[in-house]
Amino acid sequence: MKLFSQFSARAPNRVFVSILLGGLSGICYSLLIPLVLSVIKDGDRRFDEVAAAPTHLFGLEIANAPFAAVFALVCVFILVARTLSQIMLTRVAIDVASDLRTRMYARIANAPLPALERIGAARMIAALTTDVPRIVLGARMMPDLLINIVTLIGMLGFLLVLNSDVFVFVLGCIAFGVASYQIPMLFGRRHFIRARHGFDGLQESIQGLIHGIKELKLNDSKRQAFFDDVLMAHEHQVRSSEKAGHTLVRAASNYGDLLSFFVIGSILFIFVNYHLVSTPELIGVIMALLYITGPVAMILNYIPQLTVSRVSVQRVAKLFEEIPAESIDTVQEPAAQWDCVRFEQVSYHHQAAEGAGFQVGPLDLQIRKGQITFIVGGNGSGKSTLSKLITLHYRPTGGNIHFGEQTLSDATIGSLRQSIGAIYSDYYLFDRVLGSEERERLTELVEHYLKALQLDHKVKYRDGKFSTLSLSDGQRRRMALLAAILDDKDLYLFDEWAADQDPTFKAVFYYEILPALKRRNKAIVAISHDDRYFDVADQVVTLEDGKLASVTVRESEYVNESGATGGPKFVMRGGQDRDVVATHDATTDIEDSIPHSTEALVRNELAQLASNDGA
Ligand SMILES: Nc1ncnc2c1ncn2[C@@H]1O[C@H](COP(=O)(O)OP(=O)(O)OP(=O)(O)O)[C@@H](O)[C@H]1O
Numbered sequence: 001m002k003l004f005s006q007f008s009a010r011a012p013n014r015v016f017v018s019i020l021l022g023g024l025s026g027i028c029y030s031l032l033i034p035l036v037l038s039v040i041k042d043g044d045r046r047f048d049e050v051a052a053a054p055t056h057l058f059g060l061e062i063a064n065a066p067f068a069a070v071f072a073l074v075c076v077f078i079l080v081a082r083t084l085s086q087i088m089l090t091r092v093a094i095d096v097a098s099d100l101r102t103r104m105y106a107r108i109a110n111a112p113l114p115a116l117e118r119i120g121a122a123r124m125i126a127a128l129t130t131d132v133p134r135i136v137l138g139a140r141m142m143p144d145l146l147i148n149i150v151t152l153i154g155m156l157g158f159l160l161v162l163n164s165d166v167f168v169f170v171l172g173c174i175a176f177g178v179a180s181y182q183i184p185m186l187f188g189r190r191h192f193i194r195a196r197h198g199f200d201g202l203q204e205s206i207q208g209l210i211h212g213i214k215e216l217k218l219n220d221s222k223r224q225a226f227f228d229d230v231l232m233a234h235e236h237q238v239r240s241s242e243k244a245g246h247t248l249v250r251a252a253s254n255y256g257d258l259l260s261f262f263v264i265g266s267i268l269f270i271f272v273n274y275h276l277v278s279t280p281e282l283i284g285v286i287m288a289l290l291y292i293t294g295p296v297a298m299i300l301n302y303i304p305q306l307t308v309s310r311v312s313v314q315r316v317a318k319l320f321e322e323i324p325a326e327s328i329d330t331v332q333e334p335a336a337q338w339d340c341v342r343f344e345q346v347s348y349h350h351q352a353a354e355g356a357g358f359q360v361g362p363l364d365l366q367i368r369k370g371q372i373t374f375i376v377g378g379n380g381s382g383k384s385t386l387s388k389l390i391t392l393h394y395r396p397t398g399g400n401i402h403f404g405e406q407t408l409s410d411a412t413i414g415s416l417r418q419s420i421g422a423i424y425s426d427y428y429l430f431d432r433v434l435g436s437e438e439r440e441r442l443t444e445l446v447e448h449y450l451k452a453l454q455l456d457h458k459v460k461y462r463d464g465k466f467s468t469l470s471l472s473d474g475q476r477r478r479m480a481l482l483a484a485i486l487d488d489k490d491l492y493l494f495d496e497w498a499a500d501q502d503p504t505f506k507a508v509f510y511y512e513i514l515p516a517l518k519r520r521n522k523a524i525v526a527i528s529h530d531d532r533y534f535d536v537a538d539q540v541v542t543l544e545d546g547k548l549a550s551v552t553v554r555e556s557e558y559v560n561e562s563g564a565t566g567g568p569k570f571v572m573r574g575g576q577d578r579d580v581v582a583t584h585d586a587t588t589d590i591e592d593s594i595p596h597s598t599e600a601l602v603r604n605e606l607a608q609l610a611s612n613d614g615a
Contacts, residue, residue: 018088022146025081028074029147030154033291035074037284039067085143093139097132100316104128112326113393119322122204127319130199131312138309141302148295155292162284165275170263170289174296177259181300184252189307191245196311198237205231249304256300260293327395327410335415338404341367341390341491341523345399348389360385360546362399369490372514372524372536377543383527384425384495386543390525391422391493421489423480425496432465433486442486449485453478454505473500481513491523498530510536 055065062068108116108124116124160167209216209231216223264286272282347361360382367373367390375383388394389401392413401408403416433442443461450456455478460467471479477497484492498506510533517524526537534540540552 014088014092018085018092018143019146021081021085021088022143023150025078025085026147026150027154028078028081029151029295030158031074032071033155033284033288034158035067035071037287039064082143082147085147086140089143090140093136096139097136100132100135101128104132104316104320107320107323107325110325110328111323112395113388115322115324119319120204122207123200123319126200126203127316130203131196131316134309134312135316138306138312141305145299145302145306148298151295152292152299155288155295158288159285162288163277163281166267166271166277166281166285169267169271173259173263173266177256177262181252181256181259184248184255185303185307188245188248188252188304189311191241191248192308192311195238195241195245196315198234198241202231202234202238205234246304249307253297253300253304257293257297260289260296264289328414329411331411332414333406333411335412335419336404336406338406338419338490339369340404342402343389343399344402346389346396346401347398348385348394349397350385358382358385358546360389360543361396363548365541365548365551366539367491367523367525368538369523370518370521371538372518372526373539373541374534374537375525375527375541375543376529376531376534377549381543382546383543385546386541387422387424387493387495387525387527390491391420392417419490420493421484421487421491422493423477423484423495423497424493425499427477427480429469429476429480430483431469433483445486446482449482453482455479455482474502474505477501478505485517489522491525492517493525493527495527496529497526498528498533506530506533 055062057065104124104127156167156171159170205226208226212226216226267277267285267289268282271277277285343361343363343365345362345364347359347363350358352358358380363386375386377383385394389396392401392408395413396408403412403419406412406416408416433446446461447456450459450461455471455475458468458471458475459479466479469476469479477500481497498509501509510530514524514526514536528534538554540550542549542552
């Protein structure tokens, strides 16, 4: 029913017409037997005169021409109506599948990140690639199902006209047959649900096989263990559940197939001993019962597929329920200008399947425009969690985040996010620059940055797309950086961006790119373990077990103990003064670290970038 309501909601007129056509063709189907019987029935004088003189058509002699004409017309009508009904509902089914997928895309796009992380990619992909086609397959069967049901009803009506005792008997047999048929179907459905559940796990282990193939190839025992304990365990579960499910439903549907013959046998050998049935009536009854064997078998054969579709409908519906819509107002307040992002007692709590989970905060923090903030800390100290709070992918479970005078809320989160750019460690690289309308200027800019990031010999920008993304890890990250810079946001977050860059480009990133962005008055947050470069930071935030261990800020000018002004110094804020974390003469260091021959181009280009920015 759920399936059907989806359809009628999508295209009520088309569904109505296709049901009408399906119903009419079912009625016509059930009319064929009475029509045939009326021709061969003794004593019917209606067409005798015409029948006496056969009609000639295309050299053929046709007896009972009016009957033949009606018969042919009914057959043609069945052909046309049935085909139209199937085509129309199939088209609606395709539209509904597309709608369902589109709704799922929208749900995913509008869902809060923690919900998506909890559900996992495997389940969402399985729903889109497995459940939706199964639903559509079930839906496509509907016209045939309808035609067969109407035919069955029509034939039962014919039996009622023929002999009411036989009708009651057949009805009782069908009721018994359908009820007893349900028992194996019920168990069969349970197996299908189990198989579908196992399919999510299977999907996840297939991803493990594909993504972990390099590790598995290097270790035979690991590969064997993965095959036996994970992949094949899921495969066996899915296989055995599907086998059991199909065994039960096949047995049930064969039982259903033979039901008509049991009824025929019962009438022919038993029923006639207790009730008066004339020979013509008996012939009519048996013909009708033989005729409904097909529709009954088809109805019962469709039920297993519909059972599978129903399981998929339930899975998709459950997934829809589990993906909540983000709490965000449709009409957003426009983002106001800001100079500083201020965290006020902000905390975030990760729920865990077991134990208390993990909490970041409560913490107070300031991230300013025109400054570089480093977030440092050991593994699992909460850096990525904090970064997702900064980029507004996680909403604080406590405290407030202020962008200048504007406080993060349902009415502002959408517009505030637009001022943020990020490259996470699990970033995704698109093969084109999305969301930019100025194509000519864009091409110029892309080419400029491809050159500046030393990618121009590898990647070309043609017809609004990058020529290739088959690049090394470091080069791919540079591509991600290119896309981020093009976006021209106010706040940039880089999660271990330089981790897989060579030493030369690492230096370029810290000493050229970050300062260039800083000169553009961007607020820059970099998660980093590269303590060699901490001197470029204006602020170093150290996390330990989700709490702020220290916030170290640099005063650009400080007066030293002897009263003279000095270079940069790191001082503790909100704690005891700490020795300088690092002091650095950036200029000399770049000269040392960048081989002139290879990096001259990059540096020139980046210098140009900086001067362009200024302009
Ligand atoms: N989606 C999540 N659901 C539940 N717990 C999570 C989730 N993400 C992270 N955690 C938990 O939060 C803690 C901090 O994780 P986080 O990724 O923020 O640390 P990190 O400092 O970035 O670590 P690393 O340096 O290893 O990347 C971890 O103990 C982790 O188990």
